[in-house]
Amino acid sequence: MTYNFDEPIERRGTDCFKWDALQAMYGRDDLTPMWVADMDFRSPDFVMEALRQRCEHEVLGYTMPSEGYWQAVTTWLKRHYGIDTTKDNLHFIPGIVAGIAYALLALTEPGDKILVTTPVYPPFLNLPKKSGRKLVCSPLRITNSRFAIDFNDFERKIEGCKLFIMSNPHNPAGTVWGTEVLRKIAEICERHHVLVISDEIHADLTLPGHQHVSYSTVSEAAQRHSLTFMAPSKTFNIAGLGSSVCYVADADLRKRFFGWLNTFEVANGNIFAFTAAKAAFANGEEWLRQMLDYLQGNVQALDEFLRTRMPKVKAVLPEASYLAWLDFSAYGMTHEQLKDKFINEAKIALNDGTTFASQGRGPQHGGAAYQCCFRLNLGCPRTILLDALNRIAGILS
Numbered sequence: 001m002t003y004n005f006d007e008p009i010e011r012r013g014t015d016c017f018k019w020d021a022l023q024a025m026y027g028r029d030d031l032t033p034m035w036v037a038d039m040d041f042r043s044p045d046f047v048m049e050a051l052r053q054r055c056e057h058e059v060l061g062y063t064m065p066s067e068g069y070w071q072a073v074t075t076w077l078k079r080h081y082g083i084d085t086t087k088d089n090l091h092f093i094p095g096i097v098a099g100i101a102y103a104l105l106a107l108t109e110p111g112d113k114i115l116v117t118t119p120v121y122p123p124f125l126n127l128p129k130k131s132g133r134k135l136v137c138s139p140l141r142i143t144n145s146r147f148a149i150d151f152n153d154f155e156r157k158i159e160g161c162k163l164f165i166m167s168n169p170h171n172p173a174g175t176v177w178g179t180e181v182l183r184k185i186a187e188i189c190e191r192h193h194v195l196v197i198s199d200e201i202h203a204d205l206t207l208p209g210h211q212h213v214s215y216s217t218v219s220e221a222a223q224r225h226s227l228t229f230m231a232p233s234k235t236f237n238i239a240g241l242g243s244s245v246c247y248v249a250d251a252d253l254r255k256r257f258f259g260w261l262n263t264f265e266v267a268n269g270n271i272f273a274f275t276a277a278k279a280a281f282a283n284g285e286e287w288l289r290q291m292l293d294y295l296q297g298n299v300q301a302l303d304e305f306l307r308t309r310m311p312k313v314k315a316v317l318p319e320a321s322y323l324a325w326l327d328f329s330a331y332g333m334t335h336e337q338l339k340d341k342f343i344n345e346a347k348i349a350l351n352d353g354t355t356f357a358s359q360g361r362g363p364q365h366g367g368a369a370y371q372c373c374f375r376l377n378l379g380c381p382r383t384i385l386l387d388a389l390n391r392i393a394g395i396l397s
């Protein structure tokens with residue numbers, strides 16, 4: 001079967017955050033949304049069919065993960081990432097942000113230092129700060145149009161930290177870290193007795209030509225000190241169902257974290273999350289292959305557009321997923337001017353780069369460093385992407 005990712009699908013009026021929250025978030029609702037990280041593609045037919053079939057039963061009482069669900073999850077993890085596990089090392093998680101919040105509460109204390117590398121997905125900044133932990137930021141460098149960890153800074157900052165929260169691949173620009181970098185992180189974290197959360201929500205979306213490496217697989221140390229979060233939510237565009245899993249290889253760590261989840265009953269799961277995840281992991285290979293080819297086409301289209309129409313934009317293009325980091329500094333406009341022009345002239349909603357870094361901690365940590373940066377979501381039909389890019393180019397010339 002050939003899937004059609006070119007078809008525009010009307011999402012307005014479906015209580016869809018990306019399209020229906022524009023007025024609330026950007027002050028007008030006539031924008032093309034290139035912000036929230038979900039895709040405008042139809043969720044796969046085999047997932048929709050499984051949900052429909054489950055609805056036919058018409059009793060939606062309390063549920064539990066079936067053996068079939070665990071089989072689908074463990075097979076996927078083994079086949080794609082070489083993670084050899086049974087369900088005993090896994091726990092259902094209702095969403096990865098929730099999972100990270102639970103891990104903070106279960107494994108750290110108020111006042112503990114939590115390390116992140118910036119720019120990064122904003123909840124990584126907000127969860128530690130809002131839960132009374134101390135956020136420590138190690139800024140990434142851009143080298144050869146890729147984000148890279150500054151290991152001198154990283155090693156300095158990790159001193160005294162309890163936990164490092166890592167986006168692997170990295171949001172905001174889908175940087176695939178690779179074995180060497182992950183091994184180095186594992187060696188440093190082990191030496192400093194730091195736990196690692198590896199958020200691998202974007203892993204399945206690693207684009208052709210790149211290879212995702214799951215953190216816990218790089219060394220025994222990494223396996224000992226890490227929690228890995230995975231999900232079918234971005235992969236199959238079912239984020240609204242809140243379906244993720246956490247993998248913990250180490251028995252003590254598992255006891256502490258899974259024990260906490262079970263005590264507080266915050267990760268019990270729901271019928272649609274289990275049904276959709278099982279169908280997605282069991283049947284998703286071909287859909288995913290075609291979808292990744294399409295996304296790769298969008299990345300190429302963006303790259304070509306930037307070279308020919310907006311050569312002054314400095315871009316970090318995704319190696320995984322559908323998020324690109326665009327730096328408009330060379331156009332000589334302020335943050336406010338750029339924002340105003342994108343919203344009120346180009347009528348495009350982008351993510352504001354300053355939200356990917358901690359505010360008010362000096363220019364190297366703060367949003368100040370990313371005043372002219374914006375994140376663009378290219379998970380949409382190519383016509384919509386090109387139309388949006390044309391409108392952006394129009395206000396910059």
Ligand SMILES: Cc1ncc(COP(=O)(O)O)c(C=O)c1O
Pocket residue numbers: 037094095096097098121167171199201202231233239242243244
């Ligand atoms: C790195 C990362 N983690 C987590 C999430 C959200 O996960 P969830 O919806 O499962 O909470 C996102 C969504 O964009 C993300 O990019």
